[in-house]
Amino acid sequence: MAETEQTKVQESVQESLQQVIDLLQKHQLVEELVHKQDMPRHDLIESLVHKQNLTTLQKKLDELHSADVAYILEALPLEQRLLVWDLVKVERGGDILLEVSDAVRESLIASMDRHELLAAAEQLDTDEIADLAPDLPHDVMSELLESLDSQNRARLQSAMSFPEDTVGSLMDFDMVTIRDDITLEVVLRYLRRLGELPGHTDKLFVVDRDDNFKGILSLKRLLTHDPEVSVAAVMAEEAVTFHPDDEADEAAQAFERYDLVSAPVVDKNSKLVGRLTVDVMMDFIREETDNEALSIAGLREEEDLFATAWRSIQNRWTWLAINLVTAFIASRVIGVFEGSIEKIVALAALMPIVAGIGGNSGNQTLTMIVRALALGQIHSDNVRKLFLKELKVSLVNGLIWGGIIGLVAWLLYHSPALGVVMIGAIMLNLLLAALMGVMIPIFMHKLGRDPAVGSSVMITAVTDSGGFFIFLGLATIFLI
């Protein structure tokens, strides 16, 4: 043990990916060679080189953490992905299915038959099966349910019954529970007898004989207190707990705020029913922020990098269609003023500026407000203040940027009046953008919808059509 081999993590997973790709390419070369020479496939499979490559690959994969295999599967095109999948699915299929992204999971499950799926699911805990459930075929799920004992079946059914994004759907059942009338020494002996502790166990849950939650005993306290002392004497009665139908979002914020590693989930009768852990909350946060970024860009859901073009088109069409409708409305607004444009063609060249700066400024306000809403910082008391501030900002920006552009317009087209119309239009459109930037997300929040989704499209639609209308309208009144 003179030299310890320490895994330099990130390098190693990138390296692993490269090694797998190299092995796959060697494998493919052999296949192609064989293909060209019209060697019958049977001989190929028997061929030594071919076998050797796959054996090396298998060995490489066996060394890797399931999360790393998942990473590699996500980074491979479909054909190679399934080849690798065939080499790992028997032993670790369940674990790996849990780790891959939804889109890739679908592609893997599609390649498996009923028996393989059942075998994979049987490697998993109840709460993990519940996570896979939406992607599993019905017959597999019912067969699985039958194979479980009554406690686990009840747990699985209850886990699946909670809506996505609630604590109930994210909790696991790996609680280590103790009574409060025993000494720490007894607890230590009990743990030794257990022989193993579930991942992320930083505290034990203290319950009475009816499983009512009474408090927590952190491992830290267990380890630093006199073994002769009773659990009741060192446990903490006040603990951060969650209810199964709490929103996952709020639980995640609590995990961040209070730096939790695990926390008990109790039902309305204060009975301990499950446990939340930081790794699940971290995945949840990552997924949520990812989805937000995707939805802002107009992707309906996470897309497998190597999805077929056809699947990508389906994933993207909704937002393109919405965009087209809003663009069409803006186009009709311009259509109304075709007469004015015919007379002063410069209007056509200048109008996108008014619309563009409005959209940009509106999105700035929007992002501020969406963030504050997510953090629960906006209240009836301060909305007026926010409105006033944003209006002030847009007024000043309108004067500055409108002034610059107005000046340029004047110089370019030798028309001071056009410059003044430009200033006025930019100022009005920025005010509109500020108004909408505050109102749209607050309104959506009041309706109980996620203000991060769709708000950006809405505000751009308003500032586009509004910008064209304001600018061309002012021009029609004052210049024509």
Added chain:
Amino acid sequence: MAETEQTKVQESVQESLQQVIDLLQKHQLVEELVHKQDMPRHDLIESLVHKQNLTTLQKKLDELHSADVAYILEALPLEQRLLVWDLVKVERGGDILLEVSDAVRESLIASMDRHELLAAAEQLDTDEIADLAPDLPHDVMSELLESLDSQNRARLQSAMSFPEDTVGSLMDFDMVTIRDDITLEVVLRYLRRLGELPGHTDKLFVVDRDDNFKGILSLKRLLTHDPEVSVAAVMAEEAVTFHPDDEADEAAQAFERYDLVSAPVVDKNSKLVGRLTVDVMMDFIREETDNEALSIAGLREEEDLFATAWRSIQNRWTWLAINLVTAFIASRVIGVFEGSIEKIVALAALMPIVAGIGGNSGNQTLTMIVRALALGQIHSDNVRKLFLKELKVSLVNGLIWGGIIGLVAWLLYHSPALGVVMIGAIMLNLLLAALMGVMIPIFMHKLGRDPAVGSSVMITAVTDSGGFFIFLGLATIFLI
């Protein structure tokens, strides 16, 4: 202990905020009342009601977790924020400064004098002081450095010397280290003697007498193995370790991938120098994704919700200026074709549609690629494949959406030729969007820049100007 009081977290922090706001408003009412009656300020401060309100508020604040106080400070306008801050800064100033956002921290620090800052900093660990360092005045920092003992001074200086976003800048020094030649029983006794364990201790670090890292002993193993066994027999020699100059981003991904709670940081000579914990990594992830969302919307940095209008303007002007420049370029592209627009004014109404759908589609591609780049899934082997897929998607989308809009244009303006130009322009602009959506982020990545920042502005600029150019160009060639 019949009834345990369990904190229902999220509700309670929202409730606390409301209570604080109510108390502040009562306080303000009294102030205003006094103000109106022209009572001298001295009497006011002495007034019973006034004092009572502040006492209640103080009591309320004392009950709250520092993270909750931070949350409340962020949700309050400046004046009220400083009032609350005065009530908490003496006892918990340091902790709270760590928890609040950068923008709010600045406003709090600005209100403190040197002595208060020193007092706050003295409540903190070395690694925590390093986090505050960029915001502290120079004289405070040098005074702080002098007050530390030599080990802590060296640690603080080394922590501050690491660039932001490296492991070195995020690690703490709360490692509990043990030797491998002792038994678990001895370890247990040692921990009891320590009396307390640092937060997020899920494993002990095994080192030799020169602090060289040799492996880890998880608390789980410590608790589940026979106390007579030696550390060497149960410790894990292979562990996920980090180097101080590893990128924080990659460390965060490793924490997510391997579900870590804490991990050792070792230097090049495999000497143990620090520790990373999941709470810090979670904050890092949150901050990083927040910053990305802000930069996409064109905000330079996180904005205090109650910043003055003037500060907000400064935070937002860069992107508005960039947007204005790109909009101006697009405007000049249109300007080139003013002759064509004069002849067919319909072009002015239709051109925003071509530009808009290109921008939307380009941003979809871009988001996919940026995400894949962040995950390290893009390699020279698969770039061609991705290109082909995106081009296929945009071709099909161009045919579908171009076809629809082309048809509408034909019907609206009774010109089949205009419809055909519309189809062609939309198809070409979507192809351009796909090309740029893949190329821009990959190019920025190659240059070592974050492809999430600014790519969206660039692609919109290209699809706007490009869209106008393609559409008006085709129209000029075929219709005029």
